[in-house]
Amino acid sequence: MPVRAVPPLWRRLWPLRRPALSSAVAALALAGSGVLILHLVQRQTGTTGLLVGLGLALLPLPFVLGALAWLNQTARVPVRHTLFCLAWGACAATTVAILANGWASDFLVAHQGARGETLGAEFATPLIEEVAKGSALLVLLLPLRRRHRCEEGRPCGRWRRLLWHRPGTGRPAHFRPAPAGRQRARSSPRTLAAGTVLGGVTACGFAFTENALYLGRAFTADRQARLDAIGLGEAPSLRDFDGTVHTFVLRALLSPFAHPLFTALTGLGLALTLTTARRWLARLGAPLGLLLAMGLHGVWNAAAGLGTDGFLLVYGLVMVPCFAALVCFAVWAQTRRARQPSRPG
Template sequence: MRRTAGLRHPAVSSALAALALAGCAVLILQLVQRQTGTTGLLVGMGLAMLPLPFVLGALAWLNQAARVPLRHTLFCLAWGAFAATTVAIMANGWASDFLIAHQGSSRGETLGAEFATPLIEETAKGAALLVLLLPVRRRLRCRAERTCAVLARRSPAALRRSAHHLRPRRGLRSRLRPLPYFHRRPRTRTRARSNPRTLAAGAVLGGVTACGFAFTENALYLGRAFTDDQQSRLDSIGLGATPSLRDFDGTVHTFVLRGLLSPFAHPLFTALTGLGLAVGLTTARRWLARLAAPTGLLLSMALHGTWNAAAGLGTHGFLLVYGLLMVPCFAALVCFAVWVRARTARRPVRGEHRVGSVVP
């Protein structure tokens, strides 16, 4: 009993999280294999791996400024690849069936792709950041706070008012898990802005989560396209002819669209959620702390819904949305990453002093 009581809560929570993610991995693997087949699953996973090093490399470059621990990035990657995709596949299926049953086939599919899917997927991906912030051990009230509480109950009115001001204010941010890269600055006018490291950490965590989600989603779509192309080829020419690249036009088209043109689409969407949460946790402005996280989530949903709606506008409509919306947003994200790296590189390392400064 003493050994069990001395077990640390972070170790227990880490073990439970690993078991839950392993169960989601087995479940999502079975769900994808049902829709693609074994061969389609292997081909889809192989093709989905190709853009992964470039996206993770860019996020690792940005993480040099954010300094997010490896265990947190691995958790977000696994959450996006296993847990978020499991929730998204199940919830998207239920939402699609509900909308088709009540709105008709064409209108139900349109509403599902433009509204229900962004809402479900961005919420599932953004939940990884909230899980990281959950407290892993019980916080005990300090002796000074208990003393203030006793004074507030047993003292006269004037002393009760003084004790009320002495007690620390309880809010949502004070109850969350304190993380070094989401450290809140002092509430002063000169330091009301968020730290560049904090903003970079939010973008890195959101981007890594979306990178895992995009990998599993690409494996599903590419495996399904390969299975369809293989079946149509068998139906048309049979087994005797030698296969060519023209026999797999659907697979090539899907890979060009998802692996070459938009490998940073999902990381861009969820990076907005991470940025909003980072600003909300660290800013000293109360109104901004309340609006930043919901605004970031709504912006990610809106951008995701616009991207899904562009697929139904034809080739010219898709290229127009891609050139006027996605390219500028991606360029803004690149400029943000360069700005963060430049700001963090200017700051002196802790323990060093500037030239000409007086050391006491």
């Protein structure tokens, strides 16, 4: 009869090995980062600007989350995971991004002058923000590799514990290895959709907080300009809030899917890396997905400095085709998943 090895004390006390404790630690960390990000945004927008920014940033949120919920019919990501990603994007990722972007911008401006602002917007900001958002996907998608190894016929995790508790009985009755000679050559549509959904939800939370920041700052600037105009004897008009309207149209109407599109590429690449059996695809999936996300993010940021015509050109030639490709992928995943027979148990 085999003797079960006793894990070291530090492994038994490690919080991440206890689901309830790890969930409590994650909730406290996210709550702390949420309080910090509210303070950082309020310092830049003021209390009134913060409330207006939060209210306006909420308007596009149901449409984006609704589209991701439709795709989640294929992915079937648990609600607790989507809530974690949403909170991570809105609180933790934005906190890291604001602090790191500020430090990177100061460093680049100090060493490169005016060119440093361009480098920060087109290179440093996409790198910082996409890594901050993608780290949540890594935490949630890493268990996929172990699960797929179990499905391929090798005992691991829960299966190994069952073998220890039932010595001499062989494999558990519900352990079904893959047929001989058949290897997992490609990721399932559900796995790819899960990476896309997790990435999109994380970016949705990130975009919400970022929109609240930009809309709040625009409203505060417009309100101050209106007060100055009234002090000069000029009559107030609706054009006093052109900056807020312009920011809302650009961020909430024209590009509500911009951040979800970027991070969905990261999630898609990471899902490929963790689940495919093709070595070349496993090595290239995650790095390529992250590079595509950062590259598309950098192009989007650069388009803001090209004027109205240049922005619309980039929007029509780059963003719209990429979004259309993502929609086609979502439809393909739904179709493939519907054609696959359901697995018992």
